[in-house]
Amino acid sequence: MSLTLYLPKDAAALALGADDIAAALTAEAAARGIELRLVRTGSRGMVWLEPLLEIEQDGLRHGFGPLEVSDVKSLFESDFTDHAKALGPVEDIPFFARQTRLTFARCGVIDPLDLNAYRAHGGMAGLERARGMAPEQIVAEVTESGLRGRGGAGFPTGIKWNTVLQAEGPQKYIVCNADEGDSGTFADRMLMEGDPFCLIEGMAIAGLAVGATRGFVYCRSEYPHAIRTFGDALEMAREACLLSESFDIELRVGAGSYVCGEETALLNSMEGKRGTVRAKPPLPAHKGFMARPTVINNVISLASVPVILAEGAAHYKSFGLGRSLGTVPLQVAGNVKHGGLFEAAFGMTIGELIHDICGGTASGRPVKAVQIGGPLGAYFPVTLFDTPLGYEECDAAGGLIGHAGIVVFDDTADMGAMARFAMEFCAVESCGTCTPCRIGAVRGMETIDRILAGDPAAPAILADLCETMRDGSLCALGGFTPYPVESALKYFPEDFTPRQEAAE
């Protein structure tokens, strides 16, 4: 008898014991004389259900989770049907059923290193279409789709590509930003671990569009599984002639600095220099890597391109709201009941996502706020939960959507301490180039301490300091640090009342 089972091997599933489950499944199958084919996939993104085992029955993938090793024997005894951990068809689980999976369509479904499975699930259709198009046509299709950079700034991808297409240069480059430094974000990692060929395909299309023959992926060293899986995928793509001299990709590993996610610091790091920001202009599109015209895009921006080319710009932009078109992988973490990756059309409200889909906090206490867009994103109190998740909409509410990481806090969170942490984070991570960022963050910590000690002069000083940091920093590190500080002060003034220990 033979049996096929699917089990994730992405970092989150491994951290929750997926390899132990795999070993137990293998041993149990052997003991029963069953020939087991265990397909190791990426994650579906429902982290609270990991390790999530799947089996195909009647054409549908049925799930079991979160599994413990002690469940394995009874799973076989139940013949993978009526079991306490049975979840039914995975795609019917409400968290999954309510998603629009375009970029993550294959993630958690196929073996990430199976090129045949990639093709069988729609992979390569975008690149094949692009090969029959002129560079200008590819750029026009991406522009028409409305795709905007998913790395944070939301700059239109097609316009960036067009600048590089028009730029003169003997060599052009595609650089993929996989630094993913924002707290609570994991979409880039999940994509690289779960569907690496999708990123390779997106980069190859970008190369065709702008006339680049070399690509680089800059990934943080804290992602060993992504590095391994993506590195293996590169080798396989070369063997399959998907990558060749006409377009090849090199994987570079950063040493772990938040500011190296900023595109110009990233380029310096890739060139072997200190990771400090460069003044713009020149734009990387004109003078980027080694002073050559360079496209720098986030993993998700590039991984969204294959489906745009395969299905057409009109299909992609039929999702979304206003100027935020297509889908966005919302990453929900922190104190949340059902956390994970939720790919949705732009426009869902924060409240719908956090309360209806993610089930509120893990602690069961009321939600106090969410922080959107990483450690330098604003806090949104529940009174702003009717804000739709879109670039302009989050901006109008005083924040940013950024890389779409959302961290949930319950009513016990101390927002005064969180605001101080934002300043501390900036002080630690500042590259030192801009004085308002380098010095301002240190003075910011001191000034918050003075507020917490009851100094009546300190709030006005902090307001001035925030303004100076915002206006006087080259990059968003110093420029965005005021977001969490000001939103914490505005919505949670009670968390800034003098504290006994600070006053003593």
Ligand SMILES: Cc1cc2nc3c(=O)[nH]c(=O)nc-3n(C[C@H](O)[C@H](O)[C@H](O)COP(=O)(O)O)c2cc1C
């Ligand atoms: C301090 C700082 C850190 C950043 N970190 C990242 C990062 O980890 N990943 C990323 O894609 N973009 C990051 N960015 C944004 C990049 O500078 C850049 O906008 C992005 O790579 C462009 O790609 P996109 O247009 O596809 O979003 C960061 C920006 C700043 C100011």
